Amino acid sequence: MRVFLLAVVALCCGVIGFKVRDYYKRRKKLFSDLIKFLKKVKEEVCLKKNYVREVFDVEGSEDVKKIVANEGADLPLSKEEIREIREILLNVGKSVVDYEEEKIEDSLLKIKRYEDDASKKYDQKGVLSVKMGFLVGIAIFILLV
Numbered sequence: 001m002r003v004f005l006l007a008v009v010a011l012c013c014g015v016i017g018f019k020v021r022d023y024y025k026r027r028k029k030l031f032s033d034l035i036k037f038l039k040k041v042k043e044e045v046c047l048k049k050n051y052v053r054e055v056f057d058v059e060g061s062e063d064v065k066k067i068v069a070n071e072g073a074d075l076p077l078s079k080e081e082i083r084e085i086r087e088i089l090l091n092v093g094k095s096v097v098d099y100e101e102e103k104i105e106d107s108l109l110k111i112k113r114y115e116d117d118a119s120k121k122y123d124q125k126g127v128l129s130v131k132m133g134f135l136v137g138i139a140i141f142i143l144l145v
Helices: 002-047 052-059 062-068 079-091 097-144
Strands: none
Touching: 002 052, 002 062, 002 097, 052 062, 062 079, 079 097
């Protein structure tokens, strides 16, 4: 019975590692989706002359819609990041087309920096957390058996 309980504790440590990895993975995907969305907005607004609202309704992911609606509490972003991204998304489409293209490019650069940072953290901490979770679980198992 004791060995079974220790095995469950070891497994729980591994699951915690997976949860940490999923946090970093979701963060990385969110920034990637934002970049794709802004590129699509740039294409639709600047080249096809469509309204931003139409693009938002069709192309906007659930996470993008949560940020705009100011319901991003469950997203893996800091309050500062949510505020900045929300400001970017709310100001898209409010200028002349020539200026709008420059503004979207600047926004893409900002979000690209966030994406690069999220990608580095995922590669460093996300992948390592799974391994460390299992190692800690195995160590606990060995020490207490």
